[in-house]
Amino acid sequence: MENMVNIFLFGKKYSVPENLTIMTAMEYAGYQLVRGCGCRNGFCGACATIYRIKGDRELKACLACQTKVEDNMYIATLPFFPLVKQVYDVEKIPATEAVMMQLYPEIYACVGCNACTKSCTQGLNVMQYIAYAQRGDFEKCADLSFDCVMCGVCSSRCPAGISHPQVAMLARRINGKYLAPGCGHLEDRVKEIKNGDFNELIEALMQKPIDELKELYNTREIEK
Amino acid sequence: MYSENFKESLAAVEAARDKNIAYEPVRMTAKQKEDLLAAFHPDYKKEEFSELKIGANKGDKVPHELAEMLQAHSRITADAVDLESPDYDVDVLVIGGGGAGSSAAIEAHEAGANVMIVTKLRIGDANTMMAEGGIQAADKPNDSPAIHFVDAFGGGHFAAKRELLSKLVCDAPEAIQWLSNLGVEFDKDKDGNMITTHGGGTSRKRMHAAKDYSGAEIMRTLRDEVLNRQIPVVDFTAAIELILDENGKASGAVLMNMETKELYVAKAKTVIIATGGAGRMHYQGFPTSNHYGATADGLVLGYRVGAKLMYAETLQYHPTGAAFPEQIFGALVTEKVRSLGAKLVNKNGEVFMHPLETRDVTAASVIRECLERGNGIDTGNGLAVWLDTPMIEKIGGEGTIEARIPAMMRMFGQYGIDIRKEPILIYPTLHYQNGGLDITPDCMTTNVENLFVAGEAVGGIHGKNRLMGNSLLDIIVFGRSAGQSAAAKAKETTVGKLTLSHIEKFEKEIRDAKIETNAVSPKLLPDYTNRAKKYL
Numbered sequence: 001m002e003n004m005v006n007i008f009l010f011g012k013k014y015s016v017p018e019n020l021t022i023m024t025a026m027e028y029a030g031y032q033l034v035r036g037c038g039c040r041n042g043f044c045g046a047c048a049t050i051y052r053i054k055g056d057r058e059l060k061a062c063l064a065c066q067t068k069v070e071d072n073m074y075i076a077t078l079p080f081f082p083l084v085k086q087v088y089d090v091e092k093i094p095a096t097e098a099v100m101m102q103l104y105p106e107i108y109a110c111v112g113c114n115a116c117t118k119s120c121t122q123g124l125n126v127m128q129y130i131a132y133a134q135r136g137d138f139e140k141c142a143d144l145s146f147d148c149v150m151c152g153v154c155s156s157r158c159p160a161g162i163s164h165p166q167v168a169m170l171a172r173r174i175n176g177k178y179l180a181p182g183c184g185h186l187e188d189r190v191k192e193i194k195n196g197d198f199n200e201l202i203e204a205l206m207q208k209p210i211d212e213l214k215e216l217y218n219t220r221e222i223e224k
Numbered sequence: 225m226y227s228e229n230f231k232e233s234l235a236a237v238e239a240a241r242d243k244n245i246a247y248e249p250v251r252m253t254a255k256q257k258e259d260l261l262a263a264f265h266p267d268y269k270k271e272e273f274s275e276l277k278i279g280a281n282k283g284d285k286v287p288h289e290l291a292e293m294l295q296a297h298s299r300i301t302a303d304a305v306d307l308e309s310p311d312y313d314v315d316v317l318v319i320g321g322g323g324a325g326s327s328a329a330i331e332a333h334e335a336g337a338n339v340m341i342v343t344k345l346r347i348g349d350a351n352t353m354m355a356e357g358g359i360q361a362a363d364k365p366n367d368s369p370a371i372h373f374v375d376a377f378g379g380g381h382f383a384a385k386r387e388l389l390s391k392l393v394c395d396a397p398e399a400i401q402w403l404s405n406l407g408v409e410f411d412k413d414k415d416g417n418m419i420t421t422h423g424g425g426t427s428r429k430r431m432h433a434a435k436d437y438s439g440a441e442i443m444r445t446l447r448d449e450v451l452n453r454q455i456p457v458v459d460f461t462a463a464i465e466l467i468l469d470e471n472g473k474a475s476g477a478v479l480m481n482m483e484t485k486e487l488y489v490a491k492a493k494t495v496i497i498a499t500g501g502a503g504r505m506h507y508q509g510f511p512t513s514n515h516y517g518a519t520a521d522g523l524v525l526g527y528r529v530g531a532k533l534m535y536a537e538t539l540q541y542h543p544t545g546a547a548f549p550e551q552i553f554g555a556l557v558t559e560k561v562r563s564l565g566a567k568l569v570n571k572n573g574e575v576f577m578h579p580l581e582t583r584d585v586t587a588a589s590v591i592r593e594c595l596e597r598g599n600g601i602d603t604g605n606g607l608a609v610w611l612d613t614p615m616i617e618k619i620g621g622e623g624t625i626e627a628r629i630p631a632m633m634r635m636f637g638q639y640g641i642d643i644r645k646e647p648i649l650i651y652p653t654l655h656y657q658n659g660g661l662d663i664t665p666d667c668m669t670t671n672v673e674n675l676f677v678a679g680e681a682v683g684g685i686h687g688k689n690r691l692m693g694n695s696l697l698d699i700i701v702f703g704r705s706a707g708q709s710a711a712a713k714a715k716e717t718t719v720g721k722l723t724l725s726h727i728e729k730f731e732k733e734i735r736d737a738k739i740e741t742n743a744v745s746p747k748l749l750p751d752y753t754n755r756a757k758k759y760l
Contacts, residue, residue, distance in 0.1 A: 030753050
């Protein structure tokens, strides 16, 4: 028999095997998940969850698919949080500090409590990337926030009402589109293809008998 | 943290590490690969397949689980909804909110169409989000679309539809440029050159990446763009049946609210199926690296209105699914781990193959090492082999893992395994549906007019096995193309009287073929309740 632990799903007690994640424990308990379950692998942020271990004062946040159950764990899932997502035209926005003031002025109301960082399910330094956004340092904001899965737990804890994941999303798009260095070999290749430079080669492959293609494949040179 | 049971084997791996780094394993010959696949690849296990008795692919073999869904009853009868008063009326209906569906919606919107996305979970809940390693494009001077073509055609066992594959490779650089212009942050050096690596079966280093969050970075950017364009996204709502018009053209879908079960009618001039893969069907009992909704819905929807499937019998088992700890059993360990230099090592510390053979060959080789040669490690939850991640730090220098594959470091770190210092245990996991609906290069199905398909639900682009990085590529190339084609086709389409008469027609086929089944489809979600831990 497996070792069992007691957990409390929305306050109700269930006994579940100790080696389960919160997500699989909910299923073990009989929940057919519709909300709060996406990739089941730590990438999509669908399963933000808040929990407290009985007797512990600290409220913790995690992804349900990435966290093992513990004995006396009180669990409340947060499958949706109303983040503010401002609409903008990426072709027209300025890559300057002004865009943050215009779209997400609440970031300047940050009180520095650091609750966002403490609650981040990915262990990111959220408050710091917001500080970079305030200064218009989009490259650093993009870099620090890169692993964000947009689960929204940070925003649920923020007294200033900041939608951190959306701020970071904007910073990353500005960085990727306007600030990162352009790519010469990519532009060249797109032009060459449009120019039809490879048409003959491709056409030859389209017509080639399978046996010749097999020979070509099996003897091709592989870059070290 | 590995328990005592692993200590002996771990010591052997560590002792042999320097020697193994220096060792250059020989790649297999064509004949060796053929024999290996025939003996050990799951696609070759005849008893795992059944013959379709009805539909456009009657006589073809597909996995049992898929056959059951393809030959199941509809969730509704034709009188369940009122087709005369649609709840939604659009030009282009996109079913699915992953990378292909989002790309399609953006391009249809760009073309001026009134487009709507319907998705059974949230936009972005898709395999795209979970793609880690990268996206291929032949944009380096020593590379060309023709070389990319040969790599992919050979890797797919010379079975790809050439007109689809040539489109894939020729449109690849533009796809990267399009994503870049949307703000996707590809890994670049300080001069802007793309940092590219090999994938299994590539002959040039053409794998572009965004750390090991490549798919997530692409998906969240596409999602942001869909929202910026204010394209309607009807989420937690599944398409459960396509609607045709009196002339047999695809003209919408019956939708079901996943929570309230309420039904809606969406009328459209053209329909795009972008429903993704099928990992949650757990073919042959394999665990999967796929997201929660990967249940082959699009194949079922299309098949029931008469669309043809291609290569539905071929699945991709990713060679490196996490085999330990059990909490992440089946989760994807990106091929990029091997691109960066980690080799596959058996329980005796021996490198048993070249780490960058194609996925089908690598998966079969891992299975052989465990099942036939007895060189697997018993994890308590099945057999596995080592993937020696510390090699990466030795080859690329300290810090390489944190900079290039942070998601992998985090995933194993959650369970006390520091992949910079300790190797990880892997075994193949169900990863990708090579086959799908048969389309022409404009993404329309070959036999149902105005029904378009993009992404993993398409069959034929890759042949019978797909190379790493060609799926993120195909969702963009064919997603965009489907959006453009469907928008153009919508302009010249007048929808006739809507009908669901295909449901009864299909029921008759079921009866005539004497298929006895209680199954209904599409499946929509797997049922894991009260079962615990078998699949994660």
